[in-house]
Amino acid sequence: MLHVLVIGAGTMGSVHAEAYKNMPGVKLVGIADLQADKAALLAAHCECRAFTSYDQALGQLGSEHIDVIDICLPTPLHKSYVLRAADDGKDVICEKPLAGSLADARLMIDYCKQKGVRLFVGQVLRFFPEYQNAKALLDRGAIGSPAVIRAARGGSYPVGWNDWYSDTSASGGVIVDALIHDFDYLRWCFGEVERVFAKSLHGRVQAQLDYALVTLRFQSGVIAHIEGTWAHEGFFMQLEMAGTSGVIDYDSSKDTPLIMRDRGQRPGSRAGVPVPESPLEPSPYARELAHFVSCIQDGSEPLVTAEDAWEALRISLAALESARTGRPVTLNDAARSTSG
Amino acid sequence: MKIGIISFAHMHAAGYASALMQIEGVELVGIADPVAERGQKYAAQFGTSYFQSYEDLLAQGLDGVVVTSENAYHKEHVLAAAKAGVHVLCEKPLSTNVKDAQAMIEACRAHGVLLQTAFPVRFNSSVRRAKQLVDEGKLGRILAMKGTNRGRNPGGWFVEPSLSGGGAVIDHTVHVADIMRWMTGAEVKEVYAEVDHLIAETPIDDCGMLSLEFDNGVFATLDCSWSRNKTYPVWGDVTLEIIGSAGTLTLNAINQKLNVYRDEQGYSHHFWGDDMDLALVRDFVSSIASGASEASVTGEDGLQALAVAVAAYRSDERKDTVSMTDVLA
Numbered sequence: 113m114l115h116v117l118v119i120g121a122g123t124m125g126s127v128h129a130e131a132y133k134n135m136p137g138v139k140l141v142g143i144a145d146l147q148a149d150k151a152a153l154l155a156a157h158c159e160c161r162a163f164t165s166y167d168q169a170l171g172q173l174g175s176e177h178i179d180v181i182d183i184c185l186p187t188p189l190h191k192s193y194v195l196r197a198a199d200d201g202k203d204v205i206c207e208k209p210l211a212g213s214l215a216d217a218r219l220m221i222d223y224c225k226q227k228g229v230r231l232f233v234g235q236v237l238r239f240f241p242e243y244q245n246a247k248a249l250l251d252r253g254a255i256g257s258p259a260v261i262r263a264a265r266g267g268s269y270p271v272g273w274n275d276w277y278s279d280t281s282a283s284g285g286v287i288v289d290a291l292i293h294d295f296d297y298l299r300w301c302f303g304e305v306e307r308v309f310a311k312s313l314h315g316r317v318q319a320q321l322d323y324a325l326v327t328l329r330f331q332s333g334v335i336a337h338i339e340g341t342w343a344h345e346g347f348f349m350q351l352e353m354a355g356t357s358g359v360i361d362y363d364s365s366k367d368t369p370l371i372m373r374d375r376g377q378r379p380g381s382r383a384g385v386p387v388p389e390s391p392l393e394p395s396p397y398a399r400e401l402a403h404f405v406s407c408i409q410d411g412s413e414p415l416v417t418a419e420d421a422w423e424a425l426r427i428s429l430a431a432l433e434s435a436r437t438g439r440p441v442t443l444n445d446a447a448r449s450t451s452g
Numbered sequence: 453m454k455i456g457i458i459s460f461a462h463m464h465a466a467g468y469a470s471a472l473m474q475i476e477g478v479e480l481v482g483i484a485d486p487v488a489e490r491g492q493k494y495a496a497q498f499g500t501s502y503f504q505s506y507e508d509l510l511a512q513g514l515d516g517v518v519v520t521s522e523n524a525y526h527k528e529h530v531l532a533a534a535k536a537g538v539h540v541l542c543e544k545p546l547s548t549n550v551k552d553a554q555a556m557i558e559a560c561r562a563h564g565v566l567l568q569t570a571f572p573v574r575f576n577s578s579v580r581r582a583k584q585l586v587d588e589g590k591l592g593r594i595l596a597m598k599g600t601n602r603g604r605n606p607g608g609w610f611v612e613p614s615l616s617g618g619g620a621v622i623d624h625t626v627h628v629a630d631i632m633r634w635m636t637g638a639e640v641k642e643v644y645a646e647v648d649h650l651i652a653e654t655p656i657d658d659c660g661m662l663s664l665e666f667d668n669g670v671f672a673t674l675d676c677s678w679s680r681n682k683t684y685p686v687w688g689d690v691t692l693e694i695i696g697s698a699g700t701l702t703l704n705a706i707n708q709k710l711n712v713y714r715d716e717q718g719y720s721h722h723f724w725g726d727d728m729d730l731a732l733v734r735d736f737v738s739s740i741a742s743g744a745s746e747a748s749v750t751g752e753d754g755l756q757a758l759a760v761a762v763a764a765y766r767s768d769e770r771k772d773t774v775s776m777t778d779v780l781a
C-alpha cells in the first residue's frame with residue numbers, strides 16, 4: 113500500500129485527492145493547504161487528515177508513514193517542495209509545468225536522481241483517450257504521413273489562489289501554463305521540434321486576457337499551429353491532424369456526449385450556461401496518477417518522463433521568447449536534456 | 453452592359469459567367485480562350501460567342517471584362533483591357549509578383565478603367581455581417597485574429613509555378629489576408645511563415661502557416677494549406693476567429709450547410725448560403741454602371757494581399773520575419 117500526501121487543495125489538489133480516494137493499492141493519508149478550511153473540506157470529503165503545511169503533515173503523520181508527495185501548488189512553489197520531498201526521501205508527483213525555468217527544472221530532475229527518489233510530472237494529455245486514440249490512428253498510418261497539425265486549448269482566464277495565474281512571471285501565461293500540454297503531446301507524436309514562432313497578447317494589453325498563436329516546425333518537417341486562449345468562455349480543446357491521405361479532427365465543444373443547461377429556476381443556479389461533460393471511468397487524471405503509482409510500485413518507466421516534461425517546458429519557453437522578441441527561435445540539439 | 457470573359461483556365465470563370473447571366477441588363481458578349489475546345493464548350497454552355505484571341509474580344513466595345521486566366525497571364529490581359537478602355541475584374545491572386553501587380557494598377561489608372569480584384573469572400577453574407585459587428589464596436593478593439601483558408605490541391609496549372617507563381621501560399625493566402633486587412637483597417641507590417649511541400653506528389657508548396665503582425669499592434673495567423681483530402685466532406689474552409697477587447701467572434705463563412713450521407717459518395721456538406729460570386733459580379737457591374745472612380749475592392753487591395761504571400765515565401769527561405777516594406781519596395 114502506497115501512502116500519498118497531497119500538497120495544495122486547489123483545483124488540481126482536489127482532482128488528485130479524488131482520484132487517490134478510489135485508487136486500489138493507494139492510501140491517501142493527508143492533504144496540506146495553508147488555507148485550513150480548504151484542506152479540511154477536501155480532507156473530509158476524501159476521508160483523510162488535513163494539515164496547514166507540508167512540515168505539519170510530515171511531523172504529525174510521521175515521515176515513515178508517507179511514500180509519495182503529490183505537489184499541486186502554484187507553479188513557482190514546485191521547486192522548493194520537490195527539493196524538500198527529495199530531501200525527505202519521498203517519490204514525487206508534481207503538477208505541470210515542472211518549473212518556471214529550464215535551470216530550475218534541470219536542478220529538480222538532477223536533485224531527485226541524486227537523492228534516489230522518482231519524479232513524475234503531470235503532463236496529463238498523454239492520458240486523455242481522445243489524444244491517445246488520435247496518436248494510435250496516426251501511428252497506424254490512418255492519415256498517411258502527417259503534414260499540418262492544428263491544436264487549440266483554452267477558455268476563460270483561470271482563477272487561482274491569490275490570483276497567481278495573472279502574474280505571468282509566476283504562471284508563464286497561457287503559453288507555458290496551458291500550451292505545455294499540447295507541446296508535450298505533439299512532441300510525443302511528431303518528435304523533436306526544430307523551430308518555434310509565437311505571438312501573444314502578453315505585453316500588448318493590460319486587461320486580464322491572454323491569447324497566443326504558436327507555430328512549431330518539427331525536425332520531421334511537420335508544421336503545427338497551436339492556439340492558446342484565456343480570452344474565451346467555457347473550456348475547450350481541439351486537435352486536427354492532416355496527412356497525405358486523411359484528416360483526423362476533434363473538438364471537445366462539439367464532440368461531447370453530455371451537455372447540461374440550467375434554466376436558472378432553482379435557488380443559486382445560473383441560467384443559460386451550457387456545461388459540457390465527457391464522463392470517463394476512471395478520469396484521465398486518475399489514469400495518469402494510477403500509472404505513476406504503478407511505475408513506483410514496479411520500478412518501470414512512465415509513459416511521460418521528467419525529461420519529457422523538461423522538453424515541453426523548453427518548447428514553451430522558446431515560444432515565450434519568440435513572442436517577446438518577434439523572431440523565430442531555433443532549438444538546438446546540443447542543449448537537449450543533458451546540460452542545465 | 454457588355455461584359456466579356458478572358459480565359460476559362462480558372463474554374464471560378466464558370467461561377468462568374470453564370471452570375472453574369474443572372475444580372476439584368478448585362479450581356480455576356482463572348483469568351484476568349486486560347487484553348488479552343490475549352491472556350492467553345494463554355495461559349496456554347498452560356499450561349500455566347502467564342503473568340504480565339506482576347507484582342508478580338510476586347511474590340512467588341514466591351515464595358516467590362518473578367519480576367520480568369522492563369523495567374524502568370526493576368527498582367528498581359530489586364531494591360532490589354534486597360535489599353536482598350538475596358539473595366540477589369542481580375543481573379544486573385546492579382547499577379548504572380550509585386551512588380552507586375554503594380555504595373556497593372558498603374559496601367560488601369562492611366563487609362564481610367566476600374567481594376568477590381570476578385571475577392572468573393574468579401575461578399576459572403578456572414579463575412580459582411582461579421583464586418584458590421586466589428587464596425588459597430590461589438591468586439592471592442594480587435595486584439596488578435598486566427599484565420600484559415602484550407603482546400604484541396606487543385607492540380608493542373610495551379611501546381612506549375614511558371615503559370616501560378618506558387619502553390620497553396622499564393623493561392624490561399626490572399627482571401628483571408630484581405631479579410632483581415634478589411635476587418636482591422638490596418639496593413640500587414642511583418643510576415644513569418646513556415647512553408648513546405650508535404651502532401652502532394654507534384655513538388656509544390658502545399659502547406660503554409662503564416663504569422664502576421666499588423667501596423668496597429670494586432671497579430672494573426674493564417675493557415676493556407678491544401679490539406680483537405682479527397683474524402684473530406686467539403687472542398688475547404690474560410691474561417692476567422694477574432695479576439696476583441698470586449699468579446700470574441702467565430703466566423704466559418706461556409707458553415708451554412710446540410711450534412712449529406714450517401715452510399716456512393718460518403719459524407720459531404722451541401723452549402724445553402726448566399727452565392728458570393730453573384731454578389732461580387734453584381735458589385736463590379738454596379739461600379740461600372742454608376743461610373744465609380746474606384747472599385748469597391750481595388751487593385752491595391754489585391755496587391756497588398758499578394759505581397760503577404762510573397763513575404764511568406766521569402767520568410768520561409770530566410771527562416772526569419774520579413775518586412776512588408778521590403779516586399780513592396
Ligand SMILES: NC(=O)c1ccc[n+]([C@@H]2O[C@H](COP(=O)([O-])OP(=O)(O)OC[C@H]3O[C@@H](n4cnc5c(N)ncnc54)[C@H](O)[C@@H]3O)[C@@H](O)[C@H]2O)c1
Nearest residue numbers: 120121122123124145146147184185186187207208272273
Ligand atoms: N494538469 C492540468 O490539467 C492542470 C490544470 C490546472 C492546473 N494545473 C497546475 O497545477 C498546479 C496548481 O494549480 P491550481 O489551479 O490547482 O492552483 P490553485 O490556486 O487552485 O490551488 C493552489 C493551492 O495551493 C495552496 N497553497 C499555496 N501555497 C501553499 C503552501 N506553501 N503550502 C500549502 N498550500 C499552499 C493555496 O491555498 C491553494 O489552495 C499549477 O502548477 C498548475 O499549473 C494543472
